[in-house]
Amino acid sequence: MFNAFRTTVLLAALTAIFMAVGYFIGGSGGMMIAFGVALVTNLIGYWNSDQLVLRMQNAQPVERSRVPELYDMVDTLSKRAGIPTPAVYVIETDQPNAFATGRDPNHAAVAVSTGLLRSLQTREIAGVVAHELAHIRNRDTLTMTITATFAGAIGMLAQFGFFFGGGGNNRNNPLGPFGGILMLILAPMAAALVQMAVSRTREYEADRHGAEISGDPLALASALGKIAASAGHTVNVAAERSPAMAHMYIINPLSGRAMDNLFSTHPDTGNRINALRQLAAEMSVDDKGRRPQPRPTAQNTAPVSGGGWRVPTVGRTDEDGGQRGPWG
Template sequence: MYNTLRTFGLLAALTALFMVVGYFIGGSSGMMMAFGFALLTNLFSYWNSDKMVLRMQNAVPVERSQVPQLYEMVDILSQKAGIPTPAVYVIQTDQPNAFATGRNPQNAAVAVSTGLLQQLDTREVAAVVAHELAHIRSRDTLTMTITATFAGAISALAQFGLFFGGGNNRDNPLGGIGALLMVFLAPVAAMIVQMAVSRTREYEADKDGAAISGDPLALASALAKIATLAGRQVNVQAERNPAMAHMYIINPLSGQRMDNLFSTHPDTGNRIAQLQQLAAQLQVVDKDPRPARGPWSASPRRPAPGGATWRAPSAGRDNPGDRGPWG
């Protein structure tokens, strides 16, 4: 119920922001046009924003036969989370990262990068997947996709209005100055709302994800690796669509290391410290950091999934960068 109310509250706030932008661009008529645009955006965000996000990030759907070990991991962790198994997507980028999307647990997807599968061990990958499943279970994914869609739409509306001579309407008290201000202030306002929501949900997803996987130290290790490697490897699709950055487990863009107003994610050090405290409370000891260990394994001696190489499902293409440890 809380997450549902939060989503509706966010929709109301962003719709109001839409109307303010419309007013300063086109006066009363501009405000009403923006309101209609906001209603259409709301409907689109609810039904289609997840598909749009996956497409914008070049996430490719994969079948169980292509990545059986990864699907097995997602299956088992989904059962532990008490949700249906989401669709599995792979993002073609060397940067290790992941995100989840979907309007509810029955219509959800988990997307992991080839870099994540190549550069993290089995326990760490499972911990990251569990984190994303926690987002799905709490319905954060709807909030995430809505804010991403609105942030881009508000920026586009402001720039569109200025380009077509907005601000000349007599109802607009500030004229062209108001339209010019909206070009800069509206995207910032949308980003502030977006970032505030993002930071609080990441701490909760870390905690819930650690409970799902039963391995908070593996998630702490994964976050440390991803944060380090993300700063060295460019995620081209995320750079082209920065409004989507808050959806990833670690900020895929450069900079933004602190819990300040404009950071998309909490400080990684703070997140790791929280997970270490959780491990201490649960008396979890990282006795064996080998990749083979993990709550999804049938036996502590079971080897890590591997053998066959993962390939992107693009016919006739053999790109070594697309290979990973999952068969």
């Protein structure tokens, strides 16, 4: 119920921004046109934006025969999360990253990059996948996907209005020649603020819930550190072409962008890692994803499961003995 309310409020806010852009570009007529466009965008955002996002990020569906270990991992973690197993997509980029999309758990997809599969250990990949499954279970994916669709549409509407009449000669513009210029600057900023408000709190919750699903908070913490270190200097071409989609990734995919500032769509990675370390202490999980075994007693002689992700024998072994991911 709360998620439905939150999505409704988000749609109302983005529609209001959309109509404001139309009004300051073309007066009442422009506002009505923008309202019509907003309705269409709402429908597209609900029914088709997940496929639109996947296409814009060059995410390709992969067969189970190509990455059976990844498929098994997603399936196992989905069962732990209590949701249907989502479709699996791969993004061909050296940047390690991942995102989830879909309007509900029955129509969801998880996309991971080839860079992530190559560079992270299996436990770390499981932590990332569990984080994305938490987004799906919490129905964040609909909210984040619609926000991405609207943010891109708002920016395009502002530019369209400026270059085709909003910047000077449109007498319906209540601010005259300054209306188009003002909207060209303010509309994308307003959309970015909405994205920030939606994404930052949801990332902390997905970190916590994902760590509970995988049972291995420190593996996710390690993955976040590695992804953040690489994302800043490894270009993700598809993400750079569609910056409005950046908030959907687990770490900001835009190279050269500050990751801890007022307009960042992601919380500071260091703060996220510290929160996961605190969670690991609360769960009594060590850096191998293990929980302490109780000493055998007359009443209890059975070992207790560690709860963390059991590393399958896949991929190659890292120098420190950690198992590499399933991509090679």
